[in-house]
Amino acid sequence: MSRLSSTDTPEETTDAAEAALDGPRNELLARLASQLGDGLVESHLVPGDDLWIRVTRESWAEAAGYLNTGLGFQYFNFLSAIDWMPSPFGRDMDSQVDLTLGHDESSEIDASLEHGVAGGETRFQVFARVNDIVNGLGVTVKVDIPDDDLSLVSWTSVYAGANWHERECWEMYGISFDGHPGLRNIYLPSGFEGNPLRKDYPLLARRLKPWPGIVDVEQMPGGDEEESGDDS
Amino acid sequence: MTAISDRDQLSYIAAQAADARVNVELETEGMTLNIGPQHPATHGTLRIVAKLDGEQVIAADPVMGYMHRGYEKLTEVRTYPQVTTLINRIDWVGSFANEVPFILAAEKLMEVEAPPRAQWIRTILFEMSRIANISLFLGDMGLQVGAVTPAFFAFRDREHVLNQIEAVTGGRFHPNFDRIGGLKDDLPAGWITETKRAMKKIRSFCDEIEGLLQGNEIFEARTRGIGVIPADIGLGYGLSGANIRASGVDWDTRRDNPCGLVHDELDWKVWTHVDGDSFARFWVRLQEVRESTKMVDQLLDGLPGGPVMAKVPRIIKVPAGEAYVETENPLGVMGYYIVSKGDLVPYRVKIRSASFNNISITPWLLKGVYVPDIVTILGSLYFILGDIDR
Numbered sequence: 001m002s003r004l005s006s007t008d009t010p011e012e013t014t015d016a017a018e019a020a021l022d023g024p025r026n027e028l029l030a031r032l033a034s035q036l037g038d039g040l041v042e043s044h045l046v047p048g049d050d051l052w053i054r055v056t057r058e059s060w061a062e063a064a065g066y067l068n069t070g071l072g073f074q075y076f077n078f079l080s081a082i083d084w085m086p087s088p089f090g091r092d093m094d095s096q097v098d099l100t101l102g103h104d105e106s107s108e109i110d111a112s113l114e115h116g117v118a119g120g121e122t123r124f125q126v127f128a129r130v131n132d133i134v135n136g137l138g139v140t141v142k143v144d145i146p147d148d149d150l151s152l153v154s155w156t157s158v159y160a161g162a163n164w165h166e167r168e169c170w171e172m173y174g175i176s177f178d179g180h181p182g183l184r185n186i187y188l189p190s191g192f193e194g195n196p197l198r199k200d201y202p203l204l205a206r207r208l209k210p211w212p213g214i215v216d217v218e219q220m221p222g223g224d225e226e227e228s229g230d231d232s
Numbered sequence: 233m234t235a236i237s238d239r240d241q242l243s244y245i246a247a248q249a250a251d252a253r254v255n256v257e258l259e260t261e262g263m264t265l266n267i268g269p270q271h272p273a274t275h276g277t278l279r280i281v282a283k284l285d286g287e288q289v290i291a292a293d294p295v296m297g298y299m300h301r302g303y304e305k306l307t308e309v310r311t312y313p314q315v316t317t318l319i320n321r322i323d324w325v326g327s328f329a330n331e332v333p334f335i336l337a338a339e340k341l342m343e344v345e346a347p348p349r350a351q352w353i354r355t356i357l358f359e360m361s362r363i364a365n366i367s368l369f370l371g372d373m374g375l376q377v378g379a380v381t382p383a384f385f386a387f388r389d390r391e392h393v394l395n396q397i398e399a400v401t402g403g404r405f406h407p408n409f410d411r412i413g414g415l416k417d418d419l420p421a422g423w424i425t426e427t428k429r430a431m432k433k434i435r436s437f438c439d440e441i442e443g444l445l446q447g448n449e450i451f452e453a454r455t456r457g458i459g460v461i462p463a464d465i466g467l468g469y470g471l472s473g474a475n476i477r478a479s480g481v482d483w484d485t486r487r488d489n490p491c492g493l494v495h496d497e498l499d500w501k502v503w504t505h506v507d508g509d510s511f512a513r514f515w516v517r518l519q520e521v522r523e524s525t526k527m528v529d530q531l532l533d534g535l536p537g538g539p540v541m542a543k544v545p546r547i548i549k550v551p552a553g554e555a556y557v558e559t560e561n562p563l564g565v566m567g568y569y570i571v572s573k574g575d576l577v578p579y580r581v582k583i584r585s586a587s588f589n590n591i592s593i594t595p596w597l598l599k600g601v602y603v604p605d606i607v608t609i610l611g612s613l614y615f616i617l618g619d620i621d622r
Contacts, residue, residue, distance in 0.1 A: 050555075050556065052554075074464065074467045074468065075467045075470060076467070076468055076469065076470040076589075077470055077558075077565075077567070077584060077589075078470070078567070078569075078582065078584040078589070080569075080582045082571060082580050083580075087308075114573065116552075116553070116554045116571050117553065117554045127569075129556065129569075129584075133467070133481065133483040133488070136488045136489055138556075140556065140569075159468050159470075160465070160468045160469050160596070161468055161469035161470040161589055161592055161593075163592065164588065164592040172304075185297070186296060186297060187296060187297035187300040187621065188297060188300070189297070196302065196305055197304060197305055199308075203305060203306070203308075203309055206309055
């Protein structure tokens with residue numbers, strides 16, 4: 001919408017090789033970088049497919065405002081969070097059959113944080129996706145949330161749809177959103193203790209009754225050996 | 233003369249003021265009306281707490297979670313093939329469509345592509361679940377305003393499609409048929425002619441519904457101009473599917489971002505409506521069902537041969553990475569954001585379900601409407617509770 005087609009040409013001449021791969025997304029990234037400055041920490045671009053950016057916590061609201069009004073990303077897709085600390089429970093409640101299915105290393109749990117695309121430094125990351133439906137582009141924005149202050153500026157003033165997503169994120173991860181009109185439980189009963197989607201929140205159903213495992217991998221009569229392909 | 237009239241006027245004003253005072257004294261507190269969790273208009277267990285001033289809603293607050301099953305947590309302890317059994321139950325009237333974006337996202341991470349025949353059959357089943365899902369809506373929309381007949385027609389004719397889905401997958405509602413790398417099985421013999429017959433029946437069902445509802449005075453009075461969503465508001469709330477297309481936004485993931493499905497090889501049209509009211513949403517969905525039947529016919533005609541399963545390892549480990557794939561499901565855009573750490577199980581799956589966003593507009597939309605319109609507006613937004621609560 002507000003994106004002018006006339007800005008295409010200078011970008012392409014300077015950065016022809018990359019622009020050939022994915023012109024619109026490279027241009028978008030360049031504009032985000034110039035607007036946010038140091039606020040844009042890292043980015044990840046898959047040509048012809050998708051774009052991720054990671055912003056600082058201070059630039060979170062600015063990123064939303066610029067994406068919405070400056071770049072025409074008016075469509076709010078979703079907002080959620082990721083807990084990068086691997087579960088202390090591992091998959092220990094799985095049946096032995098499951099464990100033998102190529103998952104031998106599960107006994108030792110690697111507690112180190114290992115982040116996904118666009119990197120990260122903290123245990124919790126909030127990520128949101130917005131779309132520019134006119135040009136068919138989407139961008140996933142990530143932000144690190146430090147452990148000692150699990151809070152973030154709310155996006156509700158920019159994207160009205162963020163309201164419920166932030167409520168869900170708050171109850172599932174315990175991340176509060178400053179400026180949110182009413183942070184209260186959305187799925188869980190009020191007074192629920194704990195944040196279920198955190199990795200250190202045990203899945204009680206599994207701990208009470210281990211996964212049967214064998215039922216799921218039982219060979220069908222007749223088998224399908226030939227079409228199963230190469231075991232890797 | 234003037235003095236009298238002045239005095240008259242003064243007394244009139246005084247009388248009015250007294251009236252106003254009486255009105256203030258008589259004014260009662262706003263009433264809170266609980267709609268649901270068990271209410272026919274809520275398609276399950278959505279509860280709406282509406283604060284009323286007389287017949288008018290001044291604030292509406294949907295309360296969810298009566299059916300929250302924690303799928304995002306459960307996916308973290310299930311292998312990728314096991315996850316499809318769960319996500320079948322998100323939108324339970326168009327189940328097959330739920331599996332597609334998840335499988336496509338996993339395939340994207342694994343860099344596997346399903347063979348052409350599998351992609352075509354996927355698209356056929358995808359569109360048939362749309363027909364099964366939306367034909368339920370078409371019947372239900374009549375029911376919301378008191379027309380009972382369309383509901384019976386819908387249940388009768390939806391069965392033709394469900395039978396065909398059952399013939400391929402073995403399940404009417406939970407097919408669990410999509411696999412990473414293709415499909416579980418090929419089509420049974422004689423299925424194509426049967427399906428074409430079913431599509432013909434669905435088209436005549438659409439005509440019947442159109443004849444029964446469109447132009448019906450009561451239906452039009454209850455839906456036209458009711459629950460108008462302007463396009464920019466709809467975009468901000470993340471509305472999708474027919475809800476946003478009924479507000480004049482020409483956006484369909486099937487056409488604009490076809491990944492993994494073969495909609496771009498078909499001749500079809502994206503229907504939009506400019507009104508943005510309950511009637512527009514009904515009308516757009518009606519056209520979409522017709523368009524889907526045409527698509528299925530084309531797909532059946534052009535079905536390529538070959539295998540339905542690519543070569544994939546027996547034990548599916550998805551390489552580390554993140555991928556987001558969304559498709560245009562019956563209820564709107566549905567997407568899965570998969571975070572993989574190269575394990576048998578996903579590290580994190582964010583399920584972006586259509587109804588959750590679609591219903592998040594209700595506090596805004598229901599403000600100021602009259603109580604009976606709540607039912608038609610909710611009906612026209614069309615949600616499936618499993619798709620909200622996940």
